[in-house]
Amino acid sequence: MSRSTVNHPAESFERSARAYEVLVALNRAGSRRLVRSLPDEPYGRVLDVGCGTGFATMQAVARGGVNEVTGVDPAQAMLDVFTQHLSAHPGIRADLRAADAVSTGVPDGWADLVLCTMALHWMPDRPAAIREMARALRPRGVLGILAPGQGHDRPTVDIIMATGDAEVIRLADSIVANEIPVGWLAGVLGEVGLEPLDVWSETRERVVAPDAVADRMDAVATHLWADLPEPAQHDVMARVRRVFRDAAAPDGMYRYRFVKTFAVARKPG
Ligand SMILES: C[S@@+](CC[C@H](N)C(=O)[O-])C[C@H]1O[C@@H](n2cnc3c(N)ncnc32)[C@H](O)[C@@H]1O
DSSP states (O other): OSSSOTTHHHHHHHTTTHHHHHHTTHHHHHHHHHHHHHSOOOOOOOETOOOTOOHHHHHHHHSOOOEEEEEEEEEOOOHHHHHHTTTTOOOOEEEEEEEOTOOOOOTTOOOEEEEEOOOOOGGGSSSHHHHHHHHHHHEEEEEEEEEEEETTTHHHHHHHHTOOOOOHHHHHHHHHHHHOOOOHHHHHHHHHOOOEEEEEEEEEEEEHHHHHHHHHHHOGGGGGGSSSOOHHHHHHHHHHHHHHHHTTTTTSSSEOOOOOOEEEEEOOO
C-alpha cells in the first residue's frame, strides 16, 4: 500500500489504533444504530470499507449468520486490532486488506452486505468509493453507510475559527470538509444504481469533558499536521486541547453538536 501525501488520514489511525475504540466510543454507538437499522435478512458475506478496527462488522457478527468477512483499510494497525476481534470467531473466514476504498479487490457481486462507517468522509473520491461498494454487492444485497452530516459540529468550527490560529484552523476546515449531506448521498446512491431504502440524519447535542473532545481529535485528526516537525505537531495538539478547555461552560463541560448521516440502500435484482 502506498500513500501519496504525508497528510493521508490513515496516518492518524496508524497512530491511534490501540486506543481508537475507547476514544471514539460515541462513533461506535452510531455504527450500532446503523447495523440495527438494516433489513432483517441473513448477511453471510460482509465487506467493510474503511473498516478500521472492524467495529461495524462485529455488530453484524453479533446479529448472527456472518461467515465471510473482507475488510479494507489503508491503516495496517487498525486491521491488526480487527484481526484480534475476529480471532474470537474461528468459524468466520476473514480477508483483511491494507488498501484503498476504490480497490477492494472483491469479485463483482461478492457481498451480501457492504458497510462503511465513519470512513467515507476521509476518502478522496467519495462517488468512486460508493460505486465500488455497489459493484461489490450481489443483486438484492444491502449497503449501510454512516458519516458526519451537514452542519456537523458547527459550534466547534466557530470556536476554532475565532482563535485565528492558522494551524489550529486546519481542524475546522477538516470538520467542514468532512460533511456528507443526506441529499448528496441519496443522489450518489441513485447514480451508482442503488435504491435508497432510508437516508436520514441524526443530531445529538452532547455535554462532555473538554479533554474527551480533544482526545477524540487526537485519535482521528493528527494527520492534519503530519507535515509539521514532530515537536510542532505536539504543540498544535496542545493548542487544540486548550481551545476546548477555554470554551468549557462554568460547569467545566464542553457542549458540541454531532450530526450524523445514515444511509441504507439496496442493489436491485
Ligand atoms: C474513523 S475510522 C472508522 C473505522 C471504522 N469503520 C469504525 O466505524 O470504527 C476511519 C477509517 O477510514 C480509513 N480510511 C481513510 N482513508 C481511506 C481510504 N481512502 N480508503 C479506505 N479507508 C480509508 C482510516 O484508515 C480509518 O481506519
